[in-house]
Amino acid sequence: MSVATNNTEVNTKYGWNAVHRSLDKLVAGRTNSQPSKPVKVDDIPFPDDELAQQVMKYAKEKLPAETFNHSMRVYYYGQAIATQHFPSWKYTPSTYYLASLLHDIGTTPQNQNSTHLSFEFQGGFIALDLLKNQLKAEVAQAESVCETIIRHQDLGSEGNMTTLTAVIHFATVLDNAGLYPELVSTETIENVTKAYPRNGWTGCFAAVVRKECELKPWANTTRIEGFAEMVEGNDLMRPYD
Numbered sequence: 001m002s003v004a005t006n007n008t009e010v011n012t013k014y015g016w017n018a019v020h021r022s023l024d025k026l027v028a029g030r031t032n033s034q035p036s037k038p039v040k041v042d043d044i045p046f047p048d049d050e051l052a053q054q055v056m057k058y059a060k061e062k063l064p065a066e067t068f069n070h071s072m073r074v075y076y077y078g079q080a081i082a083t084q085h086f087p088s089w090k091y092t093p094s095t096y097y098l099a100s101l102l103h104d105i106g107t108t109p110q111n112q113n114s115t116h117l118s119f120e121f122q123g124g125f126i127a128l129d130l131l132k133n134q135l136k137a138e139v140a141q142a143e144s145v146c147e148t149i150i151r152h153q154d155l156g157s158e159g160n161m162t163t164l165t166a167v168i169h170f171a172t173v174l175d176n177a178g179l180y181p182e183l184v185s186t187e188t189i190e191n192v193t194k195a196y197p198r199n200g201w202t203g204c205f206a207a208v209v210r211k212e213c214e215l216k217p218w219a220n221t222t223r224i225e226g227f228a229e230m231v232e233g234n235d236l237m238r239p240y241d
Contacts, residue, residue, distance in 0.1 A: 015091030015164030038187035078171035124150035178236030
């Protein structure tokens with residue numbers, strides 16, 4: 001049975017449209033280059049459909065509190081960035097919410113230690129099984145979340161990625177490394193971190209990065225040279241740690 005990957009309506013709904021892989025090029029190509037406006041958590045719609053609620057429950061049960069808060073910050077930062085700076089990018093907020101909640105599921109001690117796979121791949125496969133097989137999400141939505149999780153650290157300058165992946169790229173590098181701070185106002189960061197505190201996330205994530213690279217010297221994370229040090233040098237988020 002074939003899947004129609006050129007279905008414009010489905011691609012738009014679940015964030016499958018292609019954009020450039022280079023975050024620098026995406027930023028430079030913005031049609032709206034105005035300064036970022038303050039956005040509060042309460043200003044961003046919170047998905048409350050049944051699937052979102054089930055995945056929220058799953059994420060709360062499986063993720064350490066620090067990782068759960070990071071996942072929520074990724075949702076809010078991503079939504080603030082996309083709506084202000086890339087308004088032509090279309091996807092359902094619920095789909096991005098699922099990707100945000102599950103993007104680091106492969107970093108839990110159980111999941112990281114149970115496989116030879118890099119944590120992004122392990123996490124993508126876990127999310128695909130959870131969404132498609134257990135929770136009966138639409139295949140195109142489950143696969144979009146899987147693709148996004150697998151590629152959420154696939155930073156580079158050539159080729160393309162999906163719009164959903166691009167949003168999570170911007171949100172994760174902002175929260176983890178303080179990159180592209182011009183895309184989110186200081187007031188937004190203050191409001192989001194108040195709602196979902198970092199609680200030492202910088203040190204926590206740096207430790208996860210080091211463990212991944214030591215445990216699996218072939219890991220995808222090793223592509224990002226000096227990644228743990230980059231995380232620890234996150235001056236943007238230092239006041240909120």
